[in-house]
Amino acid sequence: MDDDAVLDGPGRGTGRRAGPRAGADHDSKRAPRRRSRPESQSAPGSAPGSASESAGLAEDAVSAFLHAPLAVAVCHPDGTVLRVNPAMTALLGYPPQDLLGRDLFRLLPDDLVAAAKAAYAALRRGDVDTVVHETRFATATGPRRDVRVTTSAVRDTAPGREHLIMHLEDITDREDLRRRLQYEASHDSLTGLWNRARFLEELDRALPRGERHDQPVSVLYLDLDNFKAVNDRHGHAAGDRLLQSFGDHLRDCVRPEDTAARLGGDEFAVLCENTTAAQAAVVVERLTGGTWASAFTDLALGVAIGIATTPAAGTDTHGAADGDHGSAETLLHRADGDMYAVKARRGG
Known part of the structure; x- marks a missing residue:
């Protein structure tokens, strides 16, 4: 656009062009005439501050x-x-x-x-x-x-x-992803209970608390009887349903302050803080009942439960050396051993 263009604001033409001057050279090789920049439009790199530029920034x-x-x-x-x-x-x-x-x-x-x-x-x-x-x-x-x-x-x-x-x-x-990964890292995917790693973390924290306050800590170790027969006779999907049913039963039987977990396979555990062996036996009694296996009447199903308790003043230590709270793995191992002793006494 040449100098004779009529501008409708900074840098904008109306589209109306003046006619050529008389005698003007229209040689196609002639360099185009440079259009002057309207005063209201700042040149690139110029300092801001004009009214139009302020309006543009706004x-x-x-x-x-x-x-x-x-x-x-x-x-x-x-x-x-x-x-x-x-x-x-x-x-x-x-x-x-x-x-x-x-x-x-x-x-x-x-x-x-x-x-x-x-x-x-x-x-x-x-x-x-x-x-x-x-x-x-x-x-x-x-x-x-x-x-x-x-x-x-x-x-x-x-x-x-x-x-x-x-x-x-x-x-x-x-x-959501962080919460899901966190959940999967600490929970058993089949039953929704805590997994073994999280159970041991909770037990690791509970033991020093019990020792500090001179309170016993009890661990129950649970193993389902004849579980392999369910998988062999009815298939692994049926076995999964049985584990889920027992997981629900376990939640219903433990106290709100207890920690229940599936350790793997058909093995479960419960952490009972500030609980003597005698008090833990009451929880065991509830766990050995229930209708969690009612869908499999053709098999003799049950649960064997062992108990291990840390010592505290005036309590039954249930196999612990006096004054020895031990480690989480040690207490869990003792409960596992007691569970096998229960199976042996029952002949299974």
């Missing part, structure tokens, strides 16, 4: 706010929400009118509110300019969302215009 800021893929909220320094972008309403499921004029603490589970407020205390005091923490938000649709919250304080502005910029990143998929 438009860009609004566009970034509206179209940001992350949920964004502008808040008063006290946490009251002033503005939210569409990504925020999409994440939480609430329309803007349900979020504006209120803080977001009300959307947190009760047990996470104190931690969130503590994170913002340093921000409000001016100790830091940005805080980052992870929490969970209630949504309008029901399920909670795991969120990484980054909040920055904007202080270098006109008096009375200080505010907070809050970014919420949805990390639910990451946290």
